[in-house]
């Protein structure tokens with residue numbers, strides 16, 4: 059979660075560099091003013107290098123990143139895109155915005171996409187799969203990637219929470235044909251608002267780069283107002299201020315993940331022996347970003363009691379169990395596309411996912427943890443679990 063905790067002199071210096079050299083805030087053009095400062099372009103190059111991908115495109119948010127990635131696919135009316143029932147509402151919003159029908163798979167003990175559920179939902183209309191690494195734990199990518207390959211489906215990873223994590227040594231976001239990231243204020247690195255897409259294929263990158271910029275091909279032989287057009291598109295361009303902050307934050311990412319993992323481990327050590335506490339399942343070979351520490355208890359009543367005890371001790375939970383509404387498809391009655399698919403009543407949909415989520419408790423993990431937290435977690439939770 060806490061790129062924001064480390065915002066400081068380095069981010070300020072990158073911003074100052076823009077203002078000391080012409081103050082151009084637009085990612086394109088103004089070459090005569092900008093004294094060779096290209097913050098968004100540099101950020102894209104450094105980000106791509108950091109995950110070992112050939113192409114990266116910076117955009118205005120993680121939601122925009124998903125929307126632009128879906129624009130690359132030739133989605134036709136009636137096409138379906140499968141994601142998971144436990145994700146932020148943005149994943150499904152992007153699918154709907156792209157003109158596809160959202161289909162949500164059940165989650166398994168990882169609280170990410172259940173590969174068996176994914177298999178059961180594939181139809182001739184399925185176009186793509188968006189696997190999400192919720193709260194920094196990798197989805198079962200070996201299985202999901204294999205299913206996508208066998209069924210000729212495009213895999214996109216929503217790595218909004220996965221920035222800085224990996225599975226089997228391969229960075230999250232780089233397993234799929236495209237991977238998307240969010241740099242909003244709650245993520246491992248932040249640009250205030252912002253996002254990134256990484257691409258395996260140059261053609262996908264070129265299409266997305268034009269589409270996120272009204273179709274501009276940024277043809278170097280003509281001025282921008284005479285530019286050639288690849289397609290219709292939209293405006294999801296990142297600006298130079300965000301690019302500058304991103305450059306500084308990227309250098310801090312591995313420290314953020316290291317500290318989060320260390321703090322998550324000491325929180326877990328303090329509570330792992332409590333009665334009835336079950337850790338979240340983690341795929342073998344995972345290097346989690348450890349944005350949250352998640353465990354399950356016997357039932358929803360116990361999870362809510364845990365929350366109450368944590369609050370009384372001056373601690374908090376994160377998303378689970380109380381704030382699942384923005385993150386669970388079974389509550390999105392404002393999305394007619396989902397409601398229609400589930401016979402008009404989402405209340406009965408996603409039973410297995412609901413049963414897992416209502417028993418889960420998620421604790422926020424930060425970089426600069428107060429060292430009394432592990433002991434206080436133990437004090438609070440042992441009132442309920444012993």
Ligand SMILES: Cc1ncc(COP(=O)(O)O)c(C=O)c1O
Pocket residue numbers: 119120121122145146148149190192216218219239240241242251252253
């Ligand atoms: C899984 C997931 N996808 C996408 C997003 C959207 O990111 P943004 O807030 O940058 O639009 C979020 C944001 O929390 C998220 O959790």
